[in-house]
Amino acid sequence: MAASTKLTSAAGILLMKRFVPFLFGLFVMLSPVLAQPVSPDGLVRTVTDDVLTIVRQDKDIQGGNTRKAIELVDTKVLPYFNFQRMTALAVGRDWSKASPEQKKRLADEFKTLLVRTYSNALTSYKNQTVTYKPTKMQAGDTDVLVKTEIVQPGSKPVQLDYALEKQGDSWKVYDVIVAGVSLVTNYRDTFNQEVRNNGIDGLIQMLVNRNKQLETGKK
Amino acid sequence: MKPQFSTRLSCLACAVFLVGGCATANNPKDPFEGFNRAMFAVNEGLDMAVVKPLAKGYDTVAPLPVKVVVGNFFGNLWDVWTALNNLLQGKPEQAASDVGRVLINSTVGIGGAFDVAGEIGLSKHSEEFGQTLAKWGVGDGPYFYWPLIGPRTTRDTFGWMVDTYFDPVWRVDDMALRNSLVAVRYIDVRASLLPSDKVVEEAAFDKYNYVRDAYLQHRRNEVFDGDPPRLRPEE
Numbered sequence: 470m471a472a473s474t475k476l477t478s479a480a481g482i483l484l485m486k487r488f489v490p491f492l493f494g495l496f497v498m499l500s501p502v503l504a505q506p507v508s509p510d511g512l513v514r515t516v517t518d519d520v521l522t523i524v525r526q527d528k529d530i531q532g533g534n535t536r537k538a539i540e541l542v543d544t545k546v547l548p549y550f551n552f553q554r555m556t557a558l559a560v561g562r563d564w565s566k567a568s569p570e571q572k573k574r575l576a577d578e579f580k581t582l583l584v585r586t587y588s589n590a591l592t593s594y595k596n597q598t599v600t601y602k603p604t605k606m607q608a609g610d611t612d613v614l615v616k617t618e619i620v621q622p623g624s625k626p627v628q629l630d631y632a633l634e635k636q637g638d639s640w641k642v643y644d645v646i647v648a649g650v651s652l653v654t655n656y657r658d659t660f661n662q663e664v665r666n667n668g669i670d671g672l673i674q675m676l677v678n679r680n681k682q683l684e685t686g687k688k
Numbered sequence: 689m690k691p692q693f694s695t696r697l698s699c700l701a702c703a704v705f706l707v708g709g710c711a712t713a714n715n716p717k718d719p720f721e722g723f724n725r726a727m728f729a730v731n732e733g734l735d736m737a738v739v740k741p742l743a744k745g746y747d748t749v750a751p752l753p754v755k756v757v758v759g760n761f762f763g764n765l766w767d768v769w770t771a772l773n774n775l776l777q778g779k780p781e782q783a784a785s786d787v788g789r790v791l792i793n794s795t796v797g798i799g800g801a802f803d804v805a806g807e808i809g810l811s812k813h814s815e816e817f818g819q820t821l822a823k824w825g826v827g828d829g830p831y832f833y834w835p836l837i838g839p840r841t842t843r844d845t846f847g848w849m850v851d852t853y854f855d856p857v858w859r860v861d862d863m864a865l866r867n868s869l870v871a872v873r874y875i876d877v878r879a880s881l882l883p884s885d886k887v888v889e890e891a892a893f894d895k896y897n898y899v900r901d902a903y904l905q906h907r908r909n910e911v912f913d914g915d916p917p918r919l920r921p922e923e
Contacts, residue, residue, distance in 0.1 A: 582891070585890060585891075586887055586890060586891040589886050589887045589890055589891075590883075590884075590887050593883030593884075593886075593887075595752075596752075614918065622752065622756045624759050624880050625763075625812055625814060626811075628909070628914050648906055648909065649905050649906045649907075649908060649909020649910065649914070649916065650902040650905045650906050650909070651905060652891070654905075655898060655901045655902050655905065656893075657901075658715070658897060658901055659893050659894055659897050659898070659901075663893075675893065679893060683890055
């Protein structure tokens with residue numbers, strides 16, 4: 470009796486020893502497959518709904534508390550944005566002239582600025598609702614435009630589109646387009662001019678100064 | 689009093705004109721940048737002193753339902769012109785939908801006060817003569833910034849003149865009524881832009897540039913009815 474228990478438990482341990490790595494391996498193999506079903510429009514919808522649910526309940530954000538809106542964007546929205554790509558888009562051709570170190574600084578500063586812009590837009594939330602338009606997408610596409618509309622009583626709906634690109638298994642937003650205006654490429658002429666006049670470092674400095682100024686302007 | 693103000697204004701304009709004239713690099717989209725920056729400064733001044741305070745007052749005093757009614761009322765008048773432009777652009781379905789909107793909203797919607805048609809799925813279109821010209825192949829032409837009217841390409845400046853000529857509000861015979869209507873509509877539109885003021889103010893390094901580039905992108909989007917061919921980002 471005791472011997473047989475010992476035997477089974479030994480077999481059990483042996484089995485477990487082989488089975489656990491097997492299970493683990495299976496899980497690792499399967500996890501990308503499991504993560505796959507998040508489509509770009511599904512992602513936009515989930516994040517938008519998440520953010521709006523919070524904004525609808527948060528009187529501080531509705532009252533114009535930018536800091537709180539920034540916190541919200543930082544935690545809920547940022548993980549789904551590709552700021553390196555966004556910055557490259559805003560800078561245009563000059564991006565290739567920047568060193569890896571400069572690229573990192575540019576992306577960090579541009580991120581701060583864009584997050585503030587986006588957060589400011591959130592604080593002007595009134596009674597808007599968001600509708601989602603059908604996404605044109607074919608199997609194998611790695612670059613997709615997800616179209617939404619901000620509907621508000623008494624005025625025309627405002628178009629709000631997100632450009633997403635597939636990186637490995639996940640989709641990341643690289644452009645936000647409001648009423649046809651890209652919040653990213655709208656900077657290109659200004660940035661090009663600054664690089665022409667003061668180089669990449671001049672552009673970094675311009676962004677740093679602006680962010681500092683906005684930061685101190687806000688108590 | 690009045691001449692003094694305008695003298696001051698034109699001095700300011702001249703000063704900005706001179707500064708703008710020397711400081712700016714040549715932008716092919718904006719060959720009259722010096723003039724435009726001067727007009728931009730004039731408009732910013734007017735906005736700060738007169739238009740924005742009025743819009744803010746209106747925004748505070750008028751409850752949301754009132755603003756909705758005001759927006760719907762003028763929107764309904766404009767929909768007639770929208771329909772005609774859709775027709776001129778060879779989009780008869782949209783034109784028919786616009787006519788339906790006007791019929792429904794003018795009757796069931798009590799003289800345009802309520803957008804009943806929108807509720808039942810006849811969505812509002814955004815059209816004017818500038819877009820019609822674009823559909824007919826007229827290019828943008830140089831960019832301009834006008835006082836009171838704001839940014840317009842050359843084509844859209846001409847489009848705006850045609851719009852204004854056919855605008856039912858400008859055709860009201862009673863001058864006092866007409867002026868009041870024009871003023872209310874202007875303030876209502878300005879008030880609807882108040883929330884974006886802070887966004888632009890903080891996002892822009894050079895507000896003039898930011899407004900210009902945004903306007904040009906926005907117009908392209910309008911001409912293609914919200915679905916412009918995507919430019920490959922890294923040119």
